[in-house]
Amino acid sequence: MTLLTIKDLQFSYSERGDFTLSVPRFELNQGERVALIGPNGAGKTTLLQIISLLQRPDKGNILYDGGEIKSRADILNYHRSTAFVPQRPSLYNRSVQDNVAIGLKIRNISPDEISERVDGMLKALKIGHLANRNALSISGGEARRVMLARALVLNPKILFLDEPFADLDEPVRRSIIEDTLPILSGSGCATVFVTHNQDETYQLASRFMVLIKGRIIQSGTAYEIFGNPASKEVAEFIGIRNIIPAEITGNDNDMLRLSLSDSIHFLYSGAKPDTNKVLCLIPPESITIATDPPQLHSSARNTLQGTIKKVIPSRYMVWLEIDCNGVHLTASVTHQSVRELGLSAGKPISVLIKATAIQLLPLT
Amino acid sequence: MNEIFDIVRTSLEVSGLSLIIAGVIGIPLGVIVGLSRFRGRKWLIALVNTGMGLPPVLVGLVVVMMMGRSGPLGFLGLLYSRTAMVIAQTIIALPLVTAFTIAGIQKIDPELIRQTVSLGATRLQFFRIIIQEARLTILVALMAGFGSIISEVGAVMMVGGNIRGETTVLTTGILQSTRMGMFNQALILGGVLLAISFIVNLALTLIQQKRTDHY
Numbered sequence: 028m029t030l031l032t033i034k035d036l037q038f039s040y041s042e043r044g045d046f047t048l049s050v051p052r053f054e055l056n057q058g059e060r061v062a063l064i065g066p067n068g069a070g071k072t073t074l075l076q077i078i079s080l081l082q083r084p085d086k087g088n089i090l091y092d093g094g095e096i097k098s099r100a101d102i103l104n105y106h107r108s109t110a111f112v113p114q115r116p117s118l119y120n121r122s123v124q125d126n127v128a129i130g131l132k133i134r135n136i137s138p139d140e141i142s143e144r145v146d147g148m149l150k151a152l153k154i155g156h157l158a159n160r161n162a163l164s165i166s167g168g169e170a171r172r173v174m175l176a177r178a179l180v181l182n183p184k185i186l187f188l189d190e191p192f193a194d195l196d197e198p199v200r201r202s203i204i205e206d207t208l209p210i211l212s213g214s215g216c217a218t219v220f221v222t223h224n225q226d227e228t229y230q231l232a233s234r235f236m237v238l239i240k241g242r243i244i245q246s247g248t249a250y251e252i253f254g255n256p257a258s259k260e261v262a263e264f265i266g267i268r269n270i271i272p273a274e275i276t277g278n279d280n281d282m283l284r285l286s287l288s289d290s291i292h293f294l295y296s297g298a299k300p301d302t303n304k305v306l307c308l309i310p311p312e313s314i315t316i317a318t319d320p321p322q323l324h325s326s327a328r329n330t331l332q333g334t335i336k337k338v339i340p341s342r343y344m345v346w347l348e349i350d351c352n353g354v355h356l357t358a359s360v361t362h363q364s365v366r367e368l369g370l371s372a373g374k375p376i377s378v379l380i381k382a383t384a385i386q387l388l389p390l391t
Numbered sequence: 392m393n394e395i396f397d398i399v400r401t402s403l404e405v406s407g408l409s410l411i412i413a414g415v416i417g418i419p420l421g422v423i424v425g426l427s428r429f430r431g432r433k434w435l436i437a438l439v440n441t442g443m444g445l446p447p448v449l450v451g452l453v454v455v456m457m458m459g460r461s462g463p464l465g466f467l468g469l470l471y472s473r474t475a476m477v478i479a480q481t482i483i484a485l486p487l488v489t490a491f492t493i494a495g496i497q498k499i500d501p502e503l504i505r506q507t508v509s510l511g512a513t514r515l516q517f518f519r520i521i522i523q524e525a526r527l528t529i530l531v532a533l534m535a536g537f538g539s540i541i542s543e544v545g546a547v548m549m550v551g552g553n554i555r556g557e558t559t560v561l562t563t564g565i566l567q568s569t570r571m572g573m574f575n576q577a578l579i580l581g582g583v584l585l586a587i588s589f590i591v592n593l594a595l596t597l598i599q600q601k602r603t604d605h606y
Contacts, residue, residue, distance in 0.1 A: 081505050081508060081509055104511075111505075113502045115502050119503065120524060130510040133516050
């Protein structure tokens with residue numbers, strides 16, 4: 028059942044002249060968990076503030092539970108059915124317990140019930156020991172827990188989270204997510220959350236919406252978005268570093284033949300797009316690197332010879348920038364592979380790409 | 392001794408009542424100005440800030456002109472009364488209380504203000520929560536207001552007239568005793584003035600530093 032509907036939403040920033048947030052339609056179903064993702068400055072936080080009625084749009088209608096929100100009383104009722112967790116730690120200068128209780132006090136719940144619910148929530152989020160501490164004296168991770176507790180204790184119909192786990196160390200972030208997920212699942216409340224680009228938070232979402240330059244470009248499950256980006260911008264945002272213009276020049280045993288340059292050709296096995304001019308998307312993790320003749324042990328249909336230009340280590344993997352006769356590719360390999368294969372700048376290598384790993388976008 | 396006691400009581404009554412009135416007007420005014428965005432807001436804040444340095448004699452002059460026999464409020468016959476003194480001291484304390492409150496409210500993180508709205512607070516609940524959040528600065532506002540009027544001499548002298556047993560307060564009492572060569576009495580009044588200032592500020596500081604558990 029649809030809980031929230033937004034129609035014809037328009038918002039322009041006074042300080043960002045040409046930027047407009049424009050959402051023709053947004054629907055949120057009961058119990059659904061939607062992640063708003065997109066690059067910095069795409070308008071994610073603004074959209075979240077508008078749908079949580081903390082920012083007035085220039086235009087648009089918001090329907091909650093079938094009725095349009097118009098009057099002050101509607102807004103108050105909406106705020107009392109929902110909860111918002113902001114991006115920055117924002118706690119009142121009072122005890123942790125009072126911070127968590129404040130929304131219940133506003134709703135005039137009886138003191139006995141408040142104390143019972145607050146105690147339960149503090150325990151569930153593992154901050155019971157902080158109950159009497161002043162909220163301004165606790166750590167960043169603890170502050171996030173208090174903010175989540177303050178929102179979840181209200182049993183909201185909709186929970187809005189603005190980058191709820193930003194600026195936290197990965198273990199802290201993971202442990203907060205682990206403790207929050209069962210409460211969220213148990214309460215069955217719908218959730219809309221903004222997240223920049225943190226893989227751990229993706230497990231919270233049942234649906235993703237990609238917002239780029241104020242427009243929702245794509246909406247769908249993780250597999251739909253990450254496995255099949257709808258545009259160049261979405262592909263760039265989700266980290267497909269190899270986006271190369273190509274042309275469909277023919278067929279080869281049920282596969283399409285793509286020309287990336289005069290000398291580089293790929294085989295592609297997938298649906299043929301409407302146009303012959305395409306963008307060829309190759310995720311860095313689907314490129315395999317070999318230092319010996321690869322034909323012996325690979326099912327990959329596309330093999331290129333290239334030279335490593337740059338080796339860029341990062342936390343989880345190593346990025347390799349490779350030049351294959353004028354076509355530049357970025358591949359990701361493990362630290363172990365770099366060590367075992369002795370990969371370094373200037374080293375000649377073979378690049379293997381499966382025909383199924385390539386995705387095509389019509390070039391517009 | 393009785394006279395000293397009367398003077399102390401008059402001082403406390405006049406300045407205490409003035410502070411209460413200045414607080415009742417200045418705190419809500421400061422909260423509203425601190426939170427809202429309207430045209431001319433910066434001008435208003437600049438005006439209030441200027442008011443913090445209002446010379447008491449100037450306030451005295453204006454109140455005398457308004458309440459003097461030929462002034463527009465002369466028919467009330469309030470000049471040289473405690474009421475006139477309360478009016479003058481309220482005018483002196485009001486900008487201080489308002490300006491400090493504005494500063495305190497502006498210091499609150501806008502995210503926290505948004506959070507309070509998102510929690511579904513009614514207007515009254517919202518004001519209570521915000522005032523409580525700014526409570527430390529608001530107490531500073533009251534201390535500053537009280538300090539400015541309990542020790543002020545120009546305005547009370549002009550509008551109260553320093554009538555013995557009626558409108559003499561600690562400061563005007565010190566002035567009078569000194570003029571009459573009664574240095575001992577002047578020193579006693581001075582000591583009492585300092586003691587009152589200390590006790591009131593101590594009490595407010597204790598409240599300020601106390602942990603509050605409710606909204």
